[in-house]
Each structure stands twice: as C-alpha cells, then as structure tokens.
Amino acid sequence: MKIHRLRITGDIFVEVRTEKGLILGTSILKGSFKEKAEPWIEEAFKKYLLRKGDPDVDLLLLKREGVSGDLWRVYERLKEIAPFGRTITYSELARLTGKHPRFIGYAMKVNPFPILIPCHRVVSSKGIGGFSFGREVKLALLKFEGAYPLRNP
Numbered sequence: 001m002k003i004h005r006l007r008i009t010g011d012i013f014v015e016v017r018t019e020k021g022l023i024l025g026t027s028i029l030k031g032s033f034k035e036k037a038e039p040w041i042e043e044a045f046k047k048y049l050l051r052k053g054d055p056d057v058d059l060l061l062l063k064r065e066g067v068s069g070d071l072w073r074v075y076e077r078l079k080e081i082a083p084f085g086r087t088i089t090y091s092e093l094a095r096l097t098g099k100h101p102r103f104i105g106y107a108m109k110v111n112p113f114p115i116l117i118p119c120h121r122v123v124s125s126k127g128i129g130g131f132s133f134g135r136e137v138k139l140a141l142l143k144f145e146g147a148y149p150l151r152n153p
Contacts, residue, residue: 004037005029006045009144012137014115016041022063025112028133028141048115051144053084057116067112074099074107075117082121085146089125108132115141123150 001024004016013033017024018041037045048055059079064072077097082088090108094101108119109132120141123129128150131138142148 002038004041005033005035006037006042006049007033007035008049008115009140012140012144014045019063021061023057023061023113023116024063026114026116028114028137030133030137048084051084051146054079054118055116059116062113062116070099070103071107071110073097074104075111075113078117078119078122082118084118087121087123087142087147087150090122090129091125093122105130121145121147 001017001019004018005013006016007013011030011032013029013031013035015027015029016037017026044057045055047053059076067075074093074097078088078093081093081096090101090104094104097104099107104122108122111117111119111132114120114133120131120138128135128138128142128148139148142150
C-alpha cells in the first residue's frame with residue numbers, strides 16, 4: 001500500500017491510500033506533514049486544490065469492498081446533488097434517497113472516501129453539524145470550497 005498526502009489548505013491534508021491503481025481509502029489529517037504524492041494523485045486533485053471543482057477521480061477506482069449497496073447509493077446521490085461549493089442537509093439527502101436521516105448520519109460517519117465522497121457537505125438544518133474529523137476541519141473545508149457561510153439550509 002502507498003500513502004499519498006496533499007495539502008488542501010493551511011494544516012489540513014488529504015491522505016490517499018492506494019494499491020495497484022485502486023484507491024483503498026482517504027482520510028483528512030490536521031497537522032504538519034511533508035506533502036508527497038505520485039503525479040496521478042496530484043493531477044486527480046488539481047481542480048479541487050485550485051478551488052475549481054471536485055477531484056477528477058473515477059468512482060470505479062474506489063475499492064468498494066465492505067461498503068453496502070445502500071451506503072453506496074447514498075454516496076452516489078450525494079455526489080450528484082452536492083457538487084463543489086454546495087451543501088445539503090441530512091434531512092434533504094434522506095428525502096432524496098428514501099433513507100432515514102439517522103442512516104444518512106451513519107453513512108457520512110463511516111464514509112471511507114472523504115473529499116471524494118463529500119460527506120463534509122452534508123450539514124444540519126441548524127448549522128454545519130458534526131464531522132468525523134472535527135467540526136473545525138469541516139468548517140475549514142466548507143470555507144475552502146466557498147460553501148460557508150451556509151446558503152442552502
């Protein structure tokens with residue numbers, strides 16, 4: 001397995017774990033890391049890092065093992081309706097997917113591909129809501145993407 005790290009903003013990094021051309025998972029890290037990534041990872045995230053849109057990563061490159069069909073359908077729908085710079089509430093995503101809002105919260109919590117599957121863009125109707133990597137990081141990502149202050153909820 002190879003680990004690639006790219007600085008998103010300030011001290012926030014995305015870590016991409018790959019093996020044989022597949023993306024095994026991603027994480028968001030806060031701290032000071034030496035940036036290192038193979039050129040194809042840098043190219044895939046170029047648009048995102050320039051604040052021009054989502055990373056150019058084919059979802060077929062994501063290793064879906066262990067991700068149920070229900071979770072994957074929520075993730076695919078989220079990608080369609082909350083592109084770069086937009087947010088959606090947990091309840092709205094639940095309505096659009098036919099799932100319970102608690103299932104949506106669970107799906108965001110267990111998302112193995114943050115940034116690629118933009119769980120940070122799912123917000124509460126009363127604010128930004130929670131985030132596995134901390135509310136401070138979620139707020140920084142939403143600001144980076146121009147989605148804060150919140151306009152949609």
